[in-house]
Amino acid sequence: MTVVTTDVAAPDTRKAGRFVYISAVALLCAWVLVPIYFLLINTLSSPETVNSFPKPFIPEFDLGSLQFFAGFAGMLTALKNSVLVAGMTMIMSILIGAPAGYALSRFDFRGKELFRLLILLTRAFPLPLLALPLAVMFIQTGLDDTVFGLALVHTTLAIPFSVLITFSLFSGIPIELEEAAWTLGCTRLTAFTKVVLPLILPGITASAIFAFVISWNEVFAAAVLTIENRTLTAFLLQNLDTSPLHLKFAGGFILVVPALIFIFAVRKYLFAMWGIANR
Amino acid sequence: MAEIQIKNVAKKFGEYQALHDIKLTISDQEFMVLLGASGCGKTTLLRIICGLETATTGEVWIGGRRVDHLPPKDRGIAMVFQNYAVFPHLTVFENIGFGLRMQKLPNEEVTRRVERVAELMHIEMLLKRYSGELSGGQRQRVAVARALAMEPDVILMDEPLSNLDALLRMEMRAELKGVLAESKTTAVYVTHDQVEAMSMADRISVMHKGKIVQAASPIEVYRNPAAEFVAGFIGNPPMNFLQATSTGNGHWTVAGQSFDGPNSDKTLKFAIRPEDMTPSDTGLTATAKVIEPLGAHLLVTCDVDGAMFRAVLDSDTVVKPGDRLTLAPQTDRVRWFDPETTLAVA
Numbered sequence: 246m247t248v249v250t251t252d253v254a255a256p257d258t259r260k261a262g263r264f265v266y267i268s269a270v271a272l273l274c275a276w277v278l279v280p281i282y283f284l285l286i287n288t289l290s291s292p293e294t295v296n297s298f299p300k301p302f303i304p305e306f307d308l309g310s311l312q313f314f315a316g317f318a319g320m321l322t323a324l325k326n327s328v329l330v331a332g333m334t335m336i337m338s339i340l341i342g343a344p345a346g347y348a349l350s351r352f353d354f355r356g357k358e359l360f361r362l363l364i365l366l367t368r369a370f371p372l373p374l375l376a377l378p379l380a381v382m383f384i385q386t387g388l389d390d391t392v393f394g395l396a397l398v399h400t401t402l403a404i405p406f407s408v409l410i411t412f413s414l415f416s417g418i419p420i421e422l423e424e425a426a427w428t429l430g431c432t433r434l435t436a437f438t439k440v441v442l443p444l445i446l447p448g449i450t451a452s453a454i455f456a457f458v459i460s461w462n463e464v465f466a467a468a469v470l471t472i473e474n475r476t477l478t479a480f481l482l483q484n485l486d487t488s489p490l491h492l493k494f495a496g497g498f499i500l501v502v503p504a505l506i507f508i509f510a511v512r513k514y515l516f517a518m519w520g521i522a523n524r
Numbered sequence: 525m526a527e528i529q530i531k532n533v534a535k536k537f538g539e540y541q542a543l544h545d546i547k548l549t550i551s552d553q554e555f556m557v558l559l560g561a562s563g564c565g566k567t568t569l570l571r572i573i574c575g576l577e578t579a580t581t582g583e584v585w586i587g588g589r590r591v592d593h594l595p596p597k598d599r600g601i602a603m604v605f606q607n608y609a610v611f612p613h614l615t616v617f618e619n620i621g622f623g624l625r626m627q628k629l630p631n632e633e634v635t636r637r638v639e640r641v642a643e644l645m646h647i648e649m650l651l652k653r654y655s656g657e658l659s660g661g662q663r664q665r666v667a668v669a670r671a672l673a674m675e676p677d678v679i680l681m682d683e684p685l686s687n688l689d690a691l692l693r694m695e696m697r698a699e700l701k702g703v704l705a706e707s708k709t710t711a712v713y714v715t716h717d718q719v720e721a722m723s724m725a726d727r728i729s730v731m732h733k734g735k736i737v738q739a740a741s742p743i744e745v746y747r748n749p750a751a752e753f754v755a756g757f758i759g760n761p762p763m764n765f766l767q768a769t770s771t772g773n774g775h776w777t778v779a780g781q782s783f784d785g786p787n788s789d790k791t792l793k794f795a796i797r798p799e800d801m802t803p804s805d806t807g808l809t810a811t812a813k814v815i816e817p818l819g820a821h822l823l824v825t826c827d828v829d830g831a832m833f834r835a836v837l838d839s840d841t842v843v844k845p846g847d848r849l850t851l852a853p854q855t856d857r858v859r860w861f862d863p864e865t866t867l868a869v870a
Contacts, residue, residue: 424576425609429674430597430626439622443613 281501287491288498295491314495317488323480324499326392327461330476333396334460335453338403339411342456343449345404346411351420364405372402376469383470390472398466403456410455414448415441451511458504526587526600526677526710527552528573533582535568535734542568543734546582550727555704555711559721560731561757566714567682569731573712574603574680587677597626602671604681608663610655616642616666617651623674637673644703645669661692668700672707679704681713685720697723718758722746730754748859752793752866755859761798761823761834766808768794768860779808779829783853785860786869793861798823799836800857807852810835812843824849 287295289304292313314320348354349361379398380389388394418441426436467479475483481496488496528550535543543565550556558566571577573584575596584592591599602623611619617638618625624634642648645665655663664684671679684700685693701724704711715721721728722742729739730753738750749755755763768776774787778794785792799821801807810826810833817823822837826849835851843849860869 419607419609421605421607421609422611424596425603425605425611425670426622427576428574428596428601428603429623429670432595432597435626440611440613 281505284494284498284501287494290491292489292491295494296489310491310495313489314492314499317492319475319480320477320496323475323477326471326474327477329392330396330399330467331457331460333393334399334403335457337396337400338407338456339449339453341400342404342407342452343411345408346413347415349408349412350415364408367401368405372465376466379466380469389470390474392474395467395470395474395476396460398470399460399463400456402463402466403459406459407452407456410452411445411449414445414452418444451513454507454511458507462500462504527585528678528710528712529583529585530569530573531583531585533569533572533579533584535565535572535577536580541734543572543579546736548729548736548739550710550712553708553710555701555713555724555726557721557725557728558712558714558731559718559728559758560716562716564731565734566716566731570680570682570712570714573678574601575599576603600677602674602676602679604667604671604679604684606683606686608655608660608667608684608687610658610663610666610670612655614654615651616647616653616655616658619655619666620651620670620673622670637675638669641669641672644672661688661696664688664696668703672703675707676709678710678712679707681711683715684713686715686717693720700724718760722758730757732757747857748868750868752795752861752863755795755861755868759797761836763795763797763859764828764831764833764835765861766794766829766831766833768792781806781808783855783858785858788862788869790862790864792869793863795859795861796853797857798834800854801835801837801851802854803837803841803849804852805850807850808833810849810851812845812847812849815843815845 283300286301286304288310289306289308290301291305291307291309294301294305294307295310345364349357383389383394388397422440422444423436426440427433431439462478464478464482467476468482471479477496477500481488481493481500485493528548530546530548530550533543533546534541546569558569560566568577572579572592573586575591575594579592582592583590586599586601596603610616611622614622620638620641621634624637629637638651639648642651645668647662647665647669650658650662650666655666658666664687668684685696688696697720713721713724725742727739728742728745730737730745732753738745738754740748740750745754746758749758749763752765756765766778768778768783768785769791770789771777771782772789774785776783776785776792776794783794785794808828810824810828812824812826814825815822816825817839819839821839822841822843824835824837824841824843826833826835828851835849837843861867862869
C-alpha cells in the first residue's frame with residue numbers, strides 16, 4: 246500500500262520541485278538580464294526611438310544616442326576622469342593590499358585576527374557618514390576636487406577586497422615552494438619575485454580589476470568630493486533631471502559594460518575570495 | 525668534506541620544548557636517518573640544519589663552518605621536501621636548473637648539469653613538461669634531481685617517499701640509496717618508516733620527545749636497542765617485554781623460568797624479539813590467542829604470565845588458538861631493561 250503511494254507521489258513531487266527550481270532560476274536571470282537588455286536596446290537606438298513609445302524589442306544598431314552622448318559637453322572629460330580615478334584606485338589598492346594579504350597569510354603576529362576584522366569593518370560605516378568630515382579634510386589639505394583625492398577614497402573602499410583576495414591567493418601557494426626557493430639560492434625577495442609572483446599574477450590582475458570596478462561604479466563619494474573634475478557616475482547623477490532620456494541610457498550603458506566584462510573575466514577569482522572552489 | 529656537527533641545539537615553540545639539547549655529529553658522506561614517530565622533533569631538527577628554522581640555543585656546523593646564523597642559500601645544502609615543492613610555473617628543465625640559474629652559471633653549464641642529473645634520475649624525457657603533467661613519482665624524481673644539480677655538500681630530505689605508493693616507494697628507496705652513495709654527499713634523511721630507515725641508513729638516530737635516544741648503525745639499533753622506547757619502536761612486531769625478578773648473583777626468574785642476566789638487585793624487564801624464539805621442550809609457557817599466517821612465517825600472539833607476547837614462528841608450525849606452547853628464547857638475543865631509567869642494562 247505505502248509502496249504504491251510513494252511510487253505515485255515521488256515523480257509528481259519531483260516534477261513540481263523541478264518546476265519551482267527552473268522558474269526560480271529563470272526569474273533570477275530575468276531580474277538581472279532584462280534591465281541590461283533594455284539598456285542595450287535603448288543605447289543602440291536613435292534618440293527618436295528612445296523617446297517614443299512603444300519601444301522595439303530588437304536594437305536598431307543606430308549609434309545616434311552614443312554620438313550624442315560623446316558630444317555632450319563635459320561627458321568625455323568625465324569619462325576620462327572615471328578611467329583615471331579607477332586606474333589609480335587599482336594601482337594603489339594592489340600596492341597596499343597585496344603586501345597586507347601576504348603578511349596575513351605568511352606571518353603570525355599579535356592582533357592578526359583583530360586586523361582581519363578591522364579590514365572588514367572599514368566597510369561597516371556608511372560612506373555618507375564619512376563624506377562630510379572627509380570633504381572638510383580634503384578642503385583643508387587641498388585634495389578636494391582632485392582625481393587623486395577621490396582615488397584615495399576609492400582605494401579605501403577597495404582595499405578590504407584586495408587584501409582578502411590576495412590573502413586567499415597567497416594562502417593557496419604552499420610555503421614549501423618559497424622554502425625550496427630559499428634553499429636553492431633565493432633571498433626572501435627573489436623567492437617572491439621568481440616563484441610567488443608568477444604564480445599569483447593572474448589573481449592579482451583579477452583583484453586589480455575588481456578594485457577598478459568598485460571605483461568605476463562608485464557614485465556617492467565622487468558626487469560629494471568633486472565639483473569640476475567629476476567622474477562619469479557623478480556627472481550623470483548631476484545631470485539626471487535635466488538630460489534627455491537617450492543620454493541617460495547611453496551613459497548607463499557605458500557605465501555597465503566595462504564592469505560587466507571585467508567581473509565576468511575575473512569571476513573565478515572572486516569565488517576564490519570566499520573560499521569556494523574555482524570553477 | 526662536509527661533516528655536520530649539531531652542538532647542544534634546543535628549540536622552543538612558545539612554551540613547547542620541541543628539541544632538548546641535541547648533540548649529534550654526522551660524518552662526511554654518511555647517510556644519516558632521523559627516525560621517530562610524528563611530533564618527535566625530527567623534522568624540526570632537519571629544518572634547523574637547513575636554516576628554515578632557527579634554534580633557540582646551540583650551534584650548527586657544516587664542513588667546519590658555523591652556519592646557524594646563515595640563510596639556507598649560504599649553507600651549502602639542498603633540500604628535498606615531502607610534497608616535492610616542484611615549481612608549477614616552470615618546466616622540469618627550469619626547475620632542475622633553478623638553483624644553477626640563481627648562481628648565474630653560464631647557459632652551457634646549466635644545460636650540462638641539468639641533463640646529467642636528469643639522466644641519473646631517469647627523467648630526461650620529461651624536461652619540457654610542467655609539474656602539472658607529472659605523476660607523483662616523477663615529481664619526486666624532479667625534486668631529487670633539483671637538489672642533486674646543486675652539487676651540495678649536504679642533501680637534506682624530509683620524508684621524500686611518504687607520498688608515494690608502496691611499490692614505487694620500495695623502488696625509489698633502492699634507487700635513492702644508490703644515487704646518493706654515488707654523489708658522495710652527506711645525507712640527512714627524515715622518516716617515520718623504520719623499514720626505510722633500516723634499509724637506507726649508514727646510521728639511524730632514533731628520536732623520541734625531542735631527544736635522540738640512540739644513534740647507531742641499523743643492525744646495532746635493531747639488535748642492541750639502547751632504551752625500551754627503541755626496542756618497542758623498531759621491529760615489526762616490536763620486542764616482547766616480561767617482568768623479571770632477581771634471585772641473586774645474576775640469576776633471574778621470568779614467567780617461572782630461570783635465566784642468566786645482569787648482576788643487579790633491581791627489578792628488570794626481560795626483552796626478546798618475536799623471531800628469536802623456537803618451540804621447544806623447555807622455555808616460556810605461552811597460551812596462543814591469535815594466529816596470523818603471513819606467508820613466510822606465522823605470527824602468534826599469545827599470553828605469557830598475563831602479558832601479551834608475540835612470536836614469529838615457522839609457517840609450518842601447527843598451532844591453533846588456545847594451544848599451549850613452550851617457547852625457548854635464543855639466550856644470546858635476550859636483552860634487559862631498567863624500568864626506572866628505561867635504559868638497557870648489560
